[in-house]
Amino acid sequence: MGRPLLRAGRPEQDPGDIVSxxxxxxxxxxxxxxxxxxxxxxxxxxxxxxxxxxxxxxxxxxxxxxxxxxxxxxxxxxxxxxxxxxxxxxxxxxxxxxxxxxxxxxxxxxxxxxxxxxxxxxxxxxxxxxxxxxxxxxAVRTAASAAVAARALGENRPAPGRVGYLGTGLIARHVHSYLAALGRAPREYAVHDLSTEYAHGFADHLRTTGDGSPVHVLDSAEELVRSSDVVVCATTASTPHLLDPSWFAHHPLVLHVSLRDLGTDVILDSFNVVDDVEHVLKADTSVHLAEQRTGGRDFLDGTLYDVLTGALKAPADRTVVFSPFGLGxxxxxxxxxxxxxxxxxGLLRPVDGFFHDLDRHSAPRSKGGRR
Amino acid sequence: MGRPLLRAGRPEQDPGDIVSxxxxxxxxxxxxxxxxxxxxxxxxxxxxxxxxxxxxxxxxxxxxxxxxxxxxxxxxxxxxxxxxxxxxxxxxxxxxxxxxxxxxxxxxxxxxxxxxxxxxxxxxxxxxxxxxxxxxxxAVRTAASAAVAARALGENRPAPGRVGYLGTGLIARHVHSYLAALGRAPREYAVHDLSTEYAHGFADHLRTTGDGSPVHVLDSAEELVRSSDVVVCATTASTPHLLDPSWFAHHPLVLHVSLRDLGTDVILDSFNVVDDVEHVLKADTSVHLAEQRTGGRDFLDGTLYDVLTGALKAPADRTVVFSPFGLGxxxxxxxxxxxxxxxxxGLLRPVDGFFHDLDRHSAPRSKGGRR
Missing domain, CATH: 3.30.1780.10 (ornithine cyclodeaminase, domain 1)
Structure with missing residues (x-):
């Protein structure tokens, strides 16, 4: 693994030993x-x-x-x-x-x-x-997993005309930086947040750090969803508030990072990809609520791994929702x-004496003895 | 809590603010x-x-x-x-x-x-x-909990004639140092370990660091148990091996730190004190096995807390077993x-820049907004 290793200074150990x-x-x-x-x-x-x-x-x-x-x-x-x-x-x-x-x-x-x-x-x-x-x-691994999904799930879609950010905190900033690095800049951005202050702060951030595409601060989540080809859900909502499937009639790609923005009807009307089935079907996420309502998992179409390996193709003519639990x-x-x-x-320095006196705490070498 | 605190350098914050x-x-x-x-x-x-x-x-x-x-x-x-x-x-x-x-x-x-x-x-x-x-x-908190128990459970017993250590690794060393600090030095020590090398190493340790009381390395666990007034179980045994209650006929105080040395018959024949009922009745500890065999918890007499508060008195005329799960x-x-x-x-130095750029990552202040 390329890490230097400390050798416990055992006097009885021949320094010429080949120690793995x-x-x-x-x-x-x-x-x-x-x-x-x-x-x-x-x-x-x-x-x-x-x-x-x-x-x-x-x-x-x-x-x-x-x-x-x-x-x-x-x-x-x-x-x-x-x-x-x-x-x-x-x-x-x-x-x-x-x-x-x-x-x-x-x-x-x-x-x-x-x-x-x-x-x-x-x-x-x-x-x-x-x-x-x-x-x-x-924040970075969350943003990177959204980028992995956007890359894999957006493959058969045209470059997005508008990317919309619903929720504009720290995670949205990181997701934007990762989506921007994919090199498929949208024609424009839309932004919405319950806090106007947050929304405008994020819009300024997009303008100053971005690719020059115009940024629109929108007054409603509905307007944002209806007008965006890629919807990034990055709110802290604890219960679903995007409830009407008709808002998604243009079949966007939804990066559902927040996990709890979408109502069950929207989930059941979409092509659903998750990162890990067992993890994401917990704690009242939108997909968990859909499981509870339907009594099954049939509405899940597959995992991101299935998409990455080509075993699953995401359609361009349906709303595609990626719900990532986020894994350790x-x-x-x-x-x-x-x-x-x-x-x-050269940016690391070991902490001196972190593992104190390894010899004192080590046991005599003996095979099979129980201490 | 007496710790100095870093203040996020928010320019909009009046330095004269009284910030809790x-x-x-x-x-x-x-x-x-x-x-x-x-x-x-x-x-x-x-x-x-x-x-x-x-x-x-x-x-x-x-x-x-x-x-x-x-x-x-x-x-x-x-x-x-x-x-x-x-x-x-x-x-x-x-x-x-x-x-x-x-x-x-x-x-x-x-x-x-x-x-x-x-x-x-x-x-x-x-x-x-x-x-x-x-x-x-x-190791220290494990040893200290054994000392707390020895002090509270041994109150109505005479100073021990012999303290016996079964298992002689790092934990035994710490337990010894904590029991010795209680100031009730025994007349002598007994030591047994499946590894003779470990046993003699620990005996030497007792002799060089101890109170001058003689130390005997014994050949069998039975001999150690039968001859000790306080038995410290500090092995790494995963299944019980002290099975015969007759070894405990002299009613020692058993500090069952290792949790899995005592057979069910010994547990059921003893006065049992634990540190936390829910924690210790798990993972096939000796008391857990006793619960499984009897189908109940009646054999548990109480917790260390009960003893500390005086709600529970440990008898001097029965074997008393303390089984500490060890708590976070x-x-x-x-x-x-x-x-x-x-x-x-003055031994601490904060790590510079550990929490990077708190301002950049903080959100605009606004009440009730959802990001």
Whole structure:
């Protein structure tokens, strides 16, 4: 894996021993958000390909991605911290966990709602070897998975005339940067948000960072949906509010990143692609509500992996909805990449003494004895 | 909580604002094992009291301690990484997660089996503020909980004539250091391990670090159990092997740290105290097996909290078994203490730029808008 490894300084070990790198303890590094940003900035195409490769590994069964695990607080009902443990196989294997907080009340104080760390563990020894700031990684892998889907599901569609953003926060900004990197600039952008301030802020962002295409701030979600060929749903809505299938009569491609914007009738009227069936059919997502209403999963047409492998073709003459749960294996994949690039760039310094006195804590070598 | 806090440098914010500390982002620090060791070394009495206080908070319902969460690997069947998310209330509240690996194959390469990190989160904002090496914290909180139990359950017993250690690895060493700090030195020690090398290594450790009491390495578990007034079970046995209640006819106090050494007949013949009923009756612990066999929990006499509050008196004329699951809230409590002491001692340095560009990622301030 290209990481230098610490050798426990065992005096009885001949320094000439050929010790496999799998038997040594990796150094422990901290990767701050500033380094994560530096390493990922401007690398949208590379990260999109990386996330597509992770989805392929996932589809081939070379990952472990148990359900997310929620820590909730009776005294702070809107807050939660979620654990996403996971394991990625393939050529650059890594285990680990994302630990991501969402405290909506932070927004009232000018602090981002979400904060996160990602721990990477060495698959050979289990030792943690990195702690990365992970709010940027989370946003980036979410945006990259939308880009993977847009690329694969939009293949047989013309370049979009209008891309519409419903919900204009941090995730929308990242999705835009990833969709823009696909090189299929739309003729124009539409933007809508319940907060006019957010909507105009995002519109300014599109104008100053974009490709010169005009940006329209629209007054209603209906107008945005009806007029956009690609609809990016990036709100924080907890219950569906896009309820009328007739708004989708022009058969857009919907990147349903937020998971809870679309009503059941819209879902049942569309061609539905998800990233992981078991994960996304949980926690009252729009597709989960559709499952509850219909008592089955027949309305799901397949997974992104099916599309990537050519086993599933998305139609151009139906509304296509991509509902991505967002998998811990994507965070791990991007995190491992960030760590490797930071290391190549000389941006990492191991934390001295992180694993304290490995000899003192190691046991005498003996086979088969029970301690 | 006595931590300095970073203020997001919002230009529109009057620097004279009275901003509650609850609305700001704490700096992020890494606490290496060397610092953890420095801060905890020689503080057994203080940590024992701290862990007792945590058990009281837990008993009073001021904690959140969901079930542990296991990440397992089909290609590495003996390995696992366990997540213990938790929340502690009271006067020094903290949320967080322990992420602890156990890779038994490490021992064949002279590397400790377990490695761990602990993330502490600020209960006001959800922001992570520390990443601590946690194999030492884990061992220490385990040892401290054994000491809390020995102190409370041994109150009406004479000072032990002989303390016996069954299993002589890292946990036994820590338990010894915590029991020794209780100030009731036994007349002598007994030691047994399936590995003679381990047993003699631990005996030497007791002789060089101890109180001068003689140490006997015994050939059999039976001899150790029959001759000890306090039996510390600290093996890695996965199925019970102390099966005969007659070995316990002298009614010792058994600190069943390992959870799986005692056969069902021994459990059912004893006075049983646990730390948390729901947690310990899982994963085929000895008490779980007893529950499965009897179809009920009547054999459990109460919790450590009941003993600490005086609601439960442990008899001196029966075998008393303490089976501690080990709770994430203990790790958090000890970890918070380590962080606070390290900060007081000037041993912490925030990681520059860990939370990158808080302004860029924060949203415009607006009430009630959905992004």
């Amino acid at each position: 790198e799998q038997t040594e303890v990796p150094p422990f590094c901290v990767v701050p958000g500033s380094t994560v940003h530096e390493v990922l900035d401007g690398r949208q195409t590379e990260i999109t390909d990386l996330v597509e490769a992770a989805y392929r590994l996932h589809g081939e069964g070379h990952t472990i991605n148990p359900p997310s695990y929620f820590l909730r607080f009776p005294d702070r009902p809107t807050a939660r911290i979620i654990a996403l443990p996971a394991s990625v196989g393939g050529g650059r294997p890594v285990d680990g966990i994302k630990w991501i907080s969402s405290f909506p009340s932070n927004l009232d104080h000018g602090i981002p709602r979400a904060s996160a760390v990602l721990i990477l563990n060495d698959p050979a020894t289990g030792y943690p070897y990195a702690c990365l700031e992970s709010s940027i990684i989370s 294996v994507l965070d791990l994949t991007v995190g491992e990449h960030v760590h490797a690039r930071a290391q190549e760039g | 500390e609850q609305t700001e982002v704490p700096p992020f620090c890494v606490v290496p094992g060397s610092t953890v060791h420095e801060v905890l070394d020689g503080r057994q009495t203080e940590i024992t009291d701290l862990v007792e206080a945590a058990y009281r908070l837990h008993g009073e319902g001021h904690t959140i301690n969901p079930p542990s969460y296991f990440l397992r690997f089909p290609d590495r069947p003996t390995a696992r990484i366990i997540a213990l998310p938790a929340s502690v209330g009271g006067g020094r509240p903290v949320d967080g997660i322990k992420w602890i690996s156990s890779f038994p194959s490490n021992l064949d390469h002279g590397i400790p089996r377990a490695s761990a990190v602990l993330i502490l989160n600020d209960p006001a904002t959800g922001y992570p503020y520390a990443c601590l090496e946690s194999s030492i914290i884990s 809230v203990l790790d958090l409590t000890v970890g918070e203490h380590v962080h606070a002491r390290a900060q007081e001692g």
